[in-house]
Amino acid sequence: MHARLSVEDGAAILSLPSTERRLARSSYLVREGEVATTCSLLISGIVYRQKLTGVGARQILSINFRGEAIDFQNVFLGNADHDVRALTSVVVATIPRAPLLSLMKARPGIAHAVLMSVLIEASVFREWIVNVGRRGGEVRVAHFLCEYAWRMDALGLEKNGYELPVTQEQIGDATGLTAVHVNRMLGLLEEKKLIRRERHRFHILDVTGLHEAGDFNSAYLHGQTILGDV
Amino acid sequence: MHARLSVEDGAAILSLPSTERRLARSSYLVREGEVATTCSLLISGIVYRQKLTGVGARQILSINFRGEAIDFQNVFLGNADHDVRALTSVVVATIPRAPLLSLMKARPGIAHAVLMSVLIEASVFREWIVNVGRRGGEVRVAHFLCEYAWRMDALGLEKNGYELPVTQEQIGDATGLTAVHVNRMLGLLEEKKLIRRERHRFHILDVTGLHEAGDFNSAYLHGQTILGDV
DNA sequence: CGCCCGTTTGAAATAATTCAACACCGGTGG
DNA sequence: CCACCGGTGTTGAATTATTTCAAACGGGCG
Numbered sequence: 001m002h003a004r005l006s007v008e009d010g011a012a013i014l015s016l017p018s019t020e021r022r023l024a025r026s027s028y029l030v031r032e033g034e035v036a037t038t039c040s041l042l043i044s045g046i047v048y049r050q051k052l053t054g055v056g057a058r059q060i061l062s063i064n065f066r067g068e069a070i071d072f073q074n075v076f077l078g079n080a081d082h083d084v085r086a087l088t089s090v091v092v093a094t095i096p097r098a099p100l101l102s103l104m105k106a107r108p109g110i111a112h113a114v115l116m117s118v119l120i121e122a123s124v125f126r127e128w129i130v131n132v133g134r135r136g137g138e139v140r141v142a143h144f145l146c147e148y149a150w151r152m153d154a155l156g157l158e159k160n161g162y163e164l165p166v167t168q169e170q171i172g173d174a175t176g177l178t179a180v181h182v183n184r185m186l187g188l189l190e191e192k193k194l195i196r197r198e199r200h201r202f203h204i205l206d207v208t209g210l211h212e213a214g215d216f217n218s219a220y221l222h223g224q225t226i227l228g229d230v
Numbered sequence: 231m232h233a234r235l236s237v238e239d240g241a242a243i244l245s246l247p248s249t250e251r252r253l254a255r256s257s258y259l260v261r262e263g264e265v266a267t268t269c270s271l272l273i274s275g276i277v278y279r280q281k282l283t284g285v286g287a288r289q290i291l292s293i294n295f296r297g298e299a300i301d302f303q304n305v306f307l308g309n310a311d312h313d314v315r316a317l318t319s320v321v322v323a324t325i326p327r328a329p330l331l332s333l334m335k336a337r338p339g340i341a342h343a344v345l346m347s348v349l350i351e352a353s354v355f356r357e358w359i360v361n362v363g364r365r366g367g368e369v370r371v372a373h374f375l376c377e378y379a380w381r382m383d384a385l386g387l388e389k390n391g392y393e394l395p396v397t398q399e400q401i402g403d404a405t406g407l408t409a410v411h412v413n414r415m416l417g418l419l420e421e422k423k424l425i426r427r428e429r430h431r432f433h434i435l436d437v438t439g440l441h442e443a444g445d446f447n448s449a450y451l452h453g454q455t456i457l458g459d460v
Numbered sequence: 461c462g463c464c465c466g467t468t469t470g471a472a473a474t475a476a477t478t479c480a481a482c483a484c485c486g487g488t489g490g
Numbered sequence: 491c492c493a494c495c496g497g498t499g500t501t502g503a504a505t506t507a508t509t510t511c512a513a514a515c516g517g518g519c520g
Contacts, residue, residue, distance in 0.1 A: 033449075051360045054445040059360040073349045081353050081450045105338055115341075118348050119303045123311050125355035130281045130289040133362040133406030137508070167466060176363030178509055183468060199517090215284040219263075220311045367476070397498065408477055413500060429485090467516075474509070483500070490493085 009109040016103060018093040023086045029070065030084040036074035037097040042066050045090030046165065050173070051082045060174035062124065063087065063148070063166075065155055072114055075100055088165050120222045127220040132176040135215060140175040141185040142214030145195065149204055150218055161203040189213065239339045246333060248323040253316045259300065260314040266304035267327040272296050275320030276395065280403070281312045290404035292354065293317065293378065293396075295385055302344055305330055318395050350452045357450040362406040365445060370405040371415040372444030375425065379434055380448055391433040419443065 005013070020043070023029065029047060030036050042064055049061040061082060064070060074080055075097045104111040124147075131143050152158050168186070169179035177185070189195050194210045196203045204210055211217075235243070250273070253259065259277060260266050272294060279291040291312060294300060304310055305327045334341040354377075361373050382388050398416070399409040407415070419425050424440045426433045434440055441447075 049356075051356065053360060053364050057364040059364040061356050061359055073353065076346060076349055077353070077452050079449065079452070081452070082356055108335055108341075111338075111341060111345075115345055115348065116306060118345065118352060119306055122348060122352040122355060123303065123307070125352060125359060126279075126281065126291050126312060129291055129355060129358050129362060130283060132359060134283050134287040134289040134403075168468095169466080173364075179467085180469090180510080181508060184508095187468085219309065222307050222309070222311070399498080409499085410478080410501090411476055414476095417500085461520105463518105463520090465516100465518095467514100469514080470512090472509105472511080475507085477504105477506070479502105479504085481501085484498080486495105486497095488493100488495080490491100 005113055006109055009107055009113070012103055012107055012110065016095050016099050018095045020091060020093050022091050023089065025086055025089050027086050028083060029086065029090075029092065030074065030080045030082075032080055032083050034080045035078060036071065036080045037078065038094050039072055039075045039097070039100060040070045040092040040094045042068050042070055043091040043093055046087040047084055047090055047092075048087050048170070048174075049082050049084050058173045059176070060170060061128070062121070063151075063174070065151060065157075067155070069114075069117060072118055087170075120224050123220050123222055137175075137177055137181055138185045138188050139213065139215050140177065141171065141182055142189055142194070142210055143216050144171060144175050144214075145189075145202075145204070146211055146214045146216035147221070149210075150216075150221065151224070154224065161198075161201045164200055164202050235343055236339055239337055239343070242333055242337055242340065246325050246329050248325045250321060250323050252321050253319065255316055255319050257316050258313060259316065259320075259322065260304065260310045260312075262310055262313050264310045265308060266301065266310045267308065268324050269302055269305045269327070269330060270300045270322040270324045272298050272300055273321040273323055276317040277314055277320055277322075278317050278400070278404075279312050279314050288403045289406065290400060291358070292351070293381075293404070295381060295387075297385070299344075299347060302348055317400075350454050353450050353452055367405075367407055367411055368415045368418050369443065369445050370407065371401060371412055372419055372424070372440055373446050374401060374405050374444075375419075375432075375434070376441055376444045376446035376448075377451070379440075380446075380451065381454070384454065391428075391431045394430055394432050 018041070029040060032051065044066050046063060046065055047070060048063045051059050051061060053059070070084055070092070071080070104114060131140050135143065148164070149158070149162055152162055157163070167179070168182045172179045172182045175182065186195070186197065189210070190197060192209070192213070194204070194206050194213055196205055248271070259270060262281065274296050276293060276295055277300060278293045281289050281291060283289070300314055300322070301310070334344060361370050365373065378394070379388070379392055382392055387393070397409070398412045401407075402409045402412045405412065416425070416427065419440070420427060422439070422443070424434070424436050424443055426435055
C-alpha cells in the first residue's frame with residue numbers, strides 16, 4: 001500500500017474477511033509452484049522471497065516489512081513463481097481472492113494502490129538486478145545495507161541502531177555472494193568506519209559514506225512509504 | 231497487454247490519442263531521471279531497458295518486443311528510474327498520461343490488463359535476479375538465449391533460426407558478464423551442439439538440451455502472450 | 461555444561477575479468 | 491571498384507575477485 005488511501009478505502013480494506021496467522025521464523029508462507037489464490041498483508045515481522053536454482057542455490061529476491069502486502073501476483077497469476085518465508089516470527093492477515101477482487105472493482109482507489117505497490121516493487125527488482133549484476137562485492141553489500149536501513153527508517157524502526165535479523169548467509173543469498181565473502185566485505189566496511197556491528201544490531205556510522213560505498217540512490221524506491229498501522 | 235482483452239476494450243485502446251514515432255537503433259525512448267508522463271506501445275522492433283552504475287557499468291534489465299507496452303510506471307510514478315533504448319530501429323505509439331488513466335478508470339478490463347502486464351514483468355525481473363545472482367556464466371548465457379527464443383516463438387518470429395540483433399557486449403550487460411566471457415560461453419554452447427551461430431542469426435539445435443544448460447523453466451513467464459497485432 | 465548455529469580467519473582453487481592483439485564484416489568515401 | 495574504417499567477434503595470457511574447503515571460535519539455549 002504505497003499510495004495515500006482515502007479514509008473510506010482504508011476502512012474497506014479493514015473490513016475484508018481475513019484470517020490472521022502467526023508463523024514461526026523460517027516457515028513458508030508460499031511455496032513456488034503452488035496454486036495460491038490468496039494474498040497476505042504483513043501485520044508484524046519480516047518476510048523474504050526466494051527462488052532456488054536447479055542445483056539448489058538460493059537467491060533472495062526481496063525483504064518485506066510490516067504494512068506491505070505479499071503476493072498480489074498470486075491473486076492474479078495463480079501459480080506462485082517463488083517462495084515467501086518468514087525471516088522473523090510474523091503475523092499475517094490472509095485475504096482470499098474473491099473479496100479482494102471485488103473490492104478492487106468497487107473502489108478504484110484501492111485498485112490504484114495495488115498497482116502502485118506492484119510498480120514500485122518492480123522498480124526495486126530492477127535495482128537488485130543492477131546490484132547483483134554489475135557491482136563488486138563490497139558495493140553490493142553496502143547497497144543492501146543502505147536499502148535495508150532506508151526502509152527501516154521509513155517505518156520508524158531505527159531506534160538505537162538497526163536490528164539486523166539476517167544471517168550473513170542470507171545477505172549473501174540476497175547479493176549473490178557467499179557467506180564467507182559477505183563476512184569479509186562487512187569487515188571492510190567496518191574497517192572504513194562506515195558501519196559498526198555488535199550482535200544482531202548494527203550502526204551506520206557514516207550515512208553519506210555508506211551511500212557512496214554502496215552506490216546507493218534512493219530514487220528507485222520512489223519514496224515508498226507504507227500504510228504502517230493497519 | 232498480457233490478458234485477453236474484450237473486443238470493446240481493444241477498440242478503446244486503439245482509439246486513444248497517440249503519436250507514432252520511428253526511432254533509430256540505439257536512440258533513447260526514455261532517460262533515467264527524466265520526468266516522463268507518457269507510456270509507449272511498441273509497434274515494431276525491439277527495445278531494451280538499462281541502468282548505469284555510479285562507475286558507468288551498464289546493466290540491461292529487459293528486452294521488449296512488439297506488442298508490449300513500455301513504461302507504464304512513468305505514467306504512475308512520474309520519475310523514470312531507468313533508460314529505455316531502441317535495440318533495432320523501432321516504431322512506437324506514445325500515449326499521454328491523462329487519457330490512459332481515464333480509460334483505465336472507465337474500463338476495468340483495461341486496468342486489469344495493465345496490472346497483469348506489470349505483474350508478469352515483475353516475475354521476469356525476479357528470474358533475472360536469480361540468473362545474474364546465482365548461476366554460472368555458461369548457464370546464464372544459455373538462460374538468456376532460452377528466454378529470448380521463447381518470447382520470439384510466442385510472437386511467431388522464429389522462422390529459420392532466430393534473428394539475434396544483440397551484440398555480445400549487450401548479452402554481457404544483460405547477464406552480468408563481460409563481452410569476452412560471453413563469447414567464450416557461446417563457444418562452449420556451440421561446442422556442445424546446443425546452438426549454432428552464423429552472422430546475426432543463431433539456431434537452437436537442441437531445445438531440451440539448451441533448457442537444461444540454462445536451467446530454464448518457462449513458468450516465470452506465466453504463459454505471457456502478447457496482443458500482437460495492434 | 462555442552463551443543464548448535466553462525467561468524468571469523470587462512471590458504472588453495474576456480475571463475476571471470478582485464479588487457480592486448482588480431483580477424484572479420486559491412487559500410488563509406490575516394 | 492577498392493581501400494580503409496569502426497564496430498564486433500575471437501583468442502591467449504596475466505591478473506583479480508570470489509569461491510571453496512577447512513578449522514577454530516563464540517554466544518545463546520536447552
